[in-house]
Amino acid sequence: MSRINDVGGVQGFGELVVEQDEPPFHADWEAHVFALNTALLRKRIYHLDEFRDAVERLPPAQYLAASYYERWYLAIRTLLVEKGVLDAEELDDVHDG
Amino acid sequence: MTFTTGELVRAKSVDPPHHTRLPSYARGAVGTIVRPQGAHLLPDDVARGISAPEEAVYAVRFTARELFGTGDHTVTLSLWESYLEKP
Amino acid sequence: MSGDHSDAPIAARVRRMEHLLEQRGLVEPGVLDETLAAFLNRATPMNGARIVARAWTDPVFRERLLVDAQAAIAGLELSMGGGLRVQDLQVVANSEDEHNVVVCTLCSCYPLALLGPSPTWYKSEAYRSRVVREPREVLREFGVDLRPEVGIEVWDANSEIRYMVVPNRPPGTENLTEEQLAALVTRNGLIGTALV
Numbered sequence: 001m002s003r004i005n006d007v008g009g010v011q012g013f014g015e016l017v018v019e020q021d022e023p024p025f026h027a028d029w030e031a032h033v034f035a036l037n038t039a040l041l042r043k044r045i046y047h048l049d050e051f052r053d054a055v056e057r058l059p060p061a062q063y064l065a066a067s068y069y070e071r072w073y074l075a076i077r078t079l080l081v082e083k084g085v086l087d088a089e090e091l092d093d094v095h096d097g
Numbered sequence: 098m099t100f101t102t103g104e105l106v107r108a109k110s111v112d113p114p115h116h117t118r119l120p121s122y123a124r125g126a127v128g129t130i131v132r133p134q135g136a137h138l139l140p141d142d143v144a145r146g147i148s149a150p151e152e153a154v155y156a157v158r159f160t161a162r163e164l165f166g167t168g169d170h171t172v173t174l175s176l177w178e179s180y181l182e183k184p
Numbered sequence: 185m186s187g188d189h190s191d192a193p194i195a196a197r198v199r200r201m202e203h204l205l206e207q208r209g210l211v212e213p214g215v216l217d218e219t220l221a222a223f224l225n226r227a228t229p230m231n232g233a234r235i236v237a238r239a240w241t242d243p244v245f246r247e248r249l250l251v252d253a254q255a256a257i258a259g260l261e262l263s264m265g266g267g268l269r270v271q272d273l274q275v276v277a278n279s280e281d282e283h284n285v286v287v288c289t290l291c292s293c294y295p296l297a298l299l300g301p302s303p304t305w306y307k308s309e310a311y312r313s314r315v316v317r318e319p320r321e322v323l324r325e326f327g328v329d330l331r332p333e334v335g336i337e338v339w340d341a342n343s344e345i346r347y348m349v350v351p352n353r354p355p356g357t358e359n360l361t362e363e364q365l366a367a368l369v370t371r372n373g374l375i376g377t378a379l380v
Contacts, residue, residue, distance in 0.1 A: 002112070002121040007313040008289030008340065009122035009165055016310050016325050024224055024301040029195040032202060034301075035216040038223075043210060049143040052291055053116035068292070068307045073198055074188055086204050094192035094200045118342045120289050122316065135272065137344050154343050156274075165317050170336035172316050175343030 004060035005052075030069040037076055046079045054078045100155055100181065104130045107184040108157070108176060116144035119180040123172075127184045128159035131173060139177050152178045224300070231262050232298040232348055233369035237362045239277070240353040249275050249350070257298075264297045264346065271295065274339075277350040278376075282335045285323065285376030286347040287315045293341040295348050299374055306375065316340060326377040349376040 007013065025031040041048060054075035055063075063071060080086045100106055110125035111117075118140045136151035157176045161168025190197055205211040235257055239246040249256040253273040254264060264271040273295060276284040288294065289312045294302040305311050315322045319336045323329075330336065339347045351373040357365060372378035 003116075005290055006121045007309050008120045008287075009317045010309075010313040011317075013309040013313045016305055016314075016322065017308065018305045018326070019303070022303050027195065029198040031220050032198050032216060035220045035223075036198075036202060036205070036211065038219060039211050039216065040205075045210065047143050049116060049138075049140040050146075052140070053144040055291065056116060064309070068304065070194060073194060073201070077188060077201065080201070080205075085208065085210070086201070088187075088189070090204060091197070091201060092188070092190040094190050094196045118290060120340065120342055122289070132274075134274070134343065134345050154345070156345075158337075161317070168317065170319050170338060172338045172340060174340045175345050177343070 003056040004058070004063045005056045025069075033069045033072045033076070037072060040076065040080075045085060046083065050079060051075055099153060099178070100130045102130050102132060105184050106130055106155075106157060106176075106181045108174075108180055109182055111180075113141060115141060117141045117180075119176065120174065122164055123159060123174055123176075126159050126163050128157040128163065128174075130155045131158045132156040134175050137177065139179055141179070154178070155181070157181070227297050228300045229298075229369075229371035229374060230366070232295070232371070232374040233366040234260055234362075235262065235275070235298065235348070236350050236369045236374070237366035239275075239350050240357075240365055241362050246277070246350070250277055253348075262298065264295065271297070272345045273298075273348065274345050275348050275350060276337070276339060278352045280352070281333065282337060283323075283328075283330055283376065284337045284339060284347075284349045285315060285319055286339045286341060286349060287312055288341040289313070289316055290342050293346060295346040298348055299371055303371070323377065326372065328377065328379055348374050351378070351380045354380055 040046060055071050058071060058074055077091060081088050105127055107127045108119060108123045134154040134156050137154050138151050139149060142149045154175050154177050156173050158171050158173045161170045164172060202211060206213050238260060239249050245256060253275040264273050278284055292302060292307040316338050319338050341347055368380055370378050370380060373380045
């Protein structure tokens, strides 16, 4: 059961889409997900291999539908909940959307 | 088991139910050790919270023909000793 | 696995996560922005370009770079510590009859400290799946049309070793300074999806 991230040599993903003059991040939240992950790795809340594992454990349909940094957010969320750092309920308690 | 540069090795034909850094496309394929790449913790263990000593990592070169049955290029992967066996 | 049950926009969910982590004392307010600004300031393809320009002009440096990249780049006051954490580095050089190209098929491993944040195409399933199987076609889509006799070496960055490519020095650049040479080097050239 290779995981959904293991795409080397898999056929059918189609043509490359290359964005010209792409910015480092497309939105503030992407940059913040990147920085949050850096901070949590540095604080040893989780290990990089655990983070990769959490990305790969996303259900395949969700993995493929999500953007790159959405995957990261979901993986960080998984690890924070699994490690008892935050509750799923409080993470979902979002009112300012 | 240690391997030397120029030696033929086979990437194990395994199918682990956990995190691993041995890509599917290389499993079971025979390649050549091209360079030792130091020692690193085995990601399969780290991701599962298992503590184990670092192990040797090697750059292993495969022909596209061996990996995919077609193509004239080569692909080089970094493979932990645990991922390799004598062919 | 804990599912995400919020319909709120992702930006709001990220803010919520950050706020909760600040409350727990795991993230200090304001520090993320400072870290990001410092990272973006420090980690740019200009670092990789400087290394290439030196390798083009200094054969001893080039030799050292290909054998022990980390030690070599320390001489340029560069390190692999500018990204998430210190990474191992191996530098591979193109030649007249061999072209190198880098990918991470399993995720998105990339020499952040030397190239800055990676482009979206590098992280895409299309690139990750195809470049190991049909690099010649993928390179052609990038406008790199290699002669059939030029061999292609694909490097899958599936371990903790990061790869960077030294492109071939373009002809007619003999009189350029190291700084002018560095300005010719593109990010894609350092990945292997451009000739320079």
